[in-house]
Amino acid sequence: MSKIARSNKKVIHMVKRSGISPLKAWGIRLIAAVLGLIVAAFVIVGITGVNPLKVYEGIIGGAVGSPRRIWVTVRETVVLLLIAVGLMPAFKMRFWNLGAEGQILAGGIACSALMIYGKSIPAPLLLFLIIVCSALGGMIWGFLPGLFKAIFNTNESLFTLMLNYVAMQLVTFFIVFWENPSGSNSVGIINPSGKEGWFPALFGSDYGLNILIVLIVTVVMTLYMKITKHGYEIAVVGESQNTARYAGINVGKVIIRTMLVSSAVCGLAGAVIVSGASHTISTSTAGGRGFTAIVVAWMANLNPAGMLLVAAFLVFMQQGSIQIASQYGLNENASDIITGILIFFLIGCEFFIRYHLKVVNTEDDKS
Amino acid sequence: MTLLLTFIVAAVGQAVPLLYGATGEILTEKSGNLNLGIPGIMYMGGISGLMGAFLYENATDNPSAFAGVVISLICTVIASALGGLLYCFLTTTLRANQNVVGLALTTFGVGFGNFFGGSLSKLAGGVGQISVATSASGYTNFFPAFMRNIPLVGKILFSYGFLTYLSIVIALIVTWLIVGTGYGLNLLAIGEDPSVADAAGINVTGNKYIATVAGAVIAGLGGLYFVMEYLGGTWSNNGFGDRGWLAIALVILALWKPSNAIWGSLVFGALYVLYIYLPGLNRATSELVKMLPYVVTIIVLVVISKRNKPENQPPASLGKAYFREDR
Secondary structure: OOEOOOOOOEEEEEEEOOOOOHHHHHHHHHHHHHHHHHHHHHHHHHHHOOOHHHHHHHHHHHHHOOHHHHHHHHHHHHHHHHHHHHHHHHHHOOOOOOOHHHHHHHHHHHHHHHHHHOOOOOHHHHHHHHHHHHHHHHHHHHHHHHHHHHHHOOOHHHHHHHHHHHHHHHHHHHHHHHOOOOOOOOOOOOOOOOOOOOOOOEOOEOOHHHHHHHHHHHHHHHHHHHHOHHHHHHHHHHHOHHHHHHOOOOHHHHHHHHHHHHHHHHHHHHHHHHHHHHOOOOOOOOOOHHHHHHHHHHHOOOOHHHHHHHHHHHHHHHHHHHHHHHHOOOOOOHHHHHHHHHHHHHHHHHHHHHEEEEEEEHHHHHO | OHHHHHHHHHHHHHHHHHHHHHHHHHHHHHOOOOOOOHHHHHHHHHHHHHHHHHHHHHHOOOOOHHHHHHHHHHHHHHHHHHHHHHHHHHHHHOOOOHHHHHHHHHHHHHHHHHHHHHHHHHHOOOOOOOEOHHHHHOOOOOOOHHHHOOOOHHHHHHOOOHHHHHHHHHHHHHHHHHHHOHHHHHHHHHHHOHHHHHHOOOOHHHHHHHHHHHHHHHHHHHHHHHHHHHOOOEOOOOOOOOHHHHHHHHHHHOOOOHHHHHHHHHHHHHHHHHHHHOOOOOHHHHHHHHOHHHHHHHHHHHHHHHHOOHHHOOOOOOOOOOOOOOO
16 A cells, blocks of 8 residues: 555655654644544534534633633543553553453442441541552453463453453442442442542642642653663563563563553552542443543553643543533533544544655656 | 243344444454444444434335335445444554554444434434334334244244344355455455565455445444334434444454354343343342353453464454555
């Protein structure tokens, strides 16, 4: 497919770029985002028949229109960033952890269990236990795919994907025991009066601790990838397993260890969602974030700063579209369509960052 | 006995969308494309058929079932083909990562389905849920009444709509296509090693497009089956649930052979509804029984990777983009 059109003497060649300046790369992404926004606007106008400028006014209002909405946008952004950061080491190793969704739920189950059964534990200890156990919950969910990848080379993307639904069924299993009020088939807000196990307010915000945790984890994980021996081994295994073996790296060990790290962070995200935001658990606790985070991590080339940017953009549009939907009486799935369109454009534009099209005159080539 | 009978009929009802999804995904995966957008495409196929029938029934005073069936089929085919085309354009022509595109397509497709399913009647100025009873009636009872009334056999074999029988026919055709034709051989070559196939003069890009779009259309029919025959021409948000992912799981259970998917889909369909018929289950344990299809898939996945038989493996280039000028 290196030649698209062989009309006359002109041929379009795809050439791999040897390198591209970050500025130019982000410029291309910006153009793609703008094109995506335009197409999305057409879609919204087609459905609602209102002035597109009004639509974008509504989106901005929905995302950052009031202090409460700003906080929700920030809260959703940092959670998405946390999951993407968790996926980073696995993806760097070319291990397709598509199981963040399940790992979040596993962490969320551990967190909810502590909140429900651990009311009498002193608050600081309970908080500590929630953080540790949710990470452990995620690790349990990540351990098996890592182990079997290491020993039998079992396809990890399918394995982790299937575990998502096992986790989802496990949540419905626990809902039977935890439902409140009974018969509602939902857990409801856990500990609404005593707020045991809820993240305490920090820096004057309910979500201060969420931000702090995500900040710490992001910095630690970035350093882990950049300056530690583990991070280096992950990069080598990702580039070539044979090279890694030749260099004396125990590939199986690295795969299992990295998967444990990755799923622990995703499990922790479960605690940030349950203890730090929703204070309940349901099958939609992960709510597709585990999948969106994959897109976020991939589009940012596993660069944490880029991930923050992409996550913020997607959440901004998501929150904005939810507002638009309720304003015009549409259902909130409109936001999936809008973000879907944007993601397609952003994914597609990566091609123009990695390759450039060159028009070549074939007659010149012959001479 | 009647319990067993209803169980079998219910299992078949669950099996059909899975079989469509799995057949489509197998065809796609044989070309090296791991289309994780299939669950989304099934939503898109289902809602588009429903929308087509809905708009048709709203536009005429005396809608006929036959026209409703044809219109909804056409809409489903177009929408799912577009989904497959989008996936293939992004992954094959623009070489975007297959997992990322697939998951984005699923998010988009599920949102697309729930959005139009939930607000179509409102957008058209009506109230309540969409219902296309006339068109849906064309999807039920393929065989005449006297055949359906044969004791036992009639219920088990002849009580379904034409999409149920079509799913088996398509699975057999795709099996034959893959195993018995030159086209299938080309497809296998591309799935195993696109650069070798390319060197042998096989059109890698073209074949990938054909397989992916055809696979998407087949999967989309599964969505249509669900809204028309199973739900009887209406929509329930997220009603299709995780069946799209089960279809992808079924691909593994079927060891990438659509003929295996026929009995595999029955196994999954039975496991899916088993909790209703199994005696002695309470609410909690029935949730655990619902886990079974996924657990079975994981066990199969581990076992085939352990035994490492070449004919039971996923296509070697599955999930990887191909660029001729790469080393």
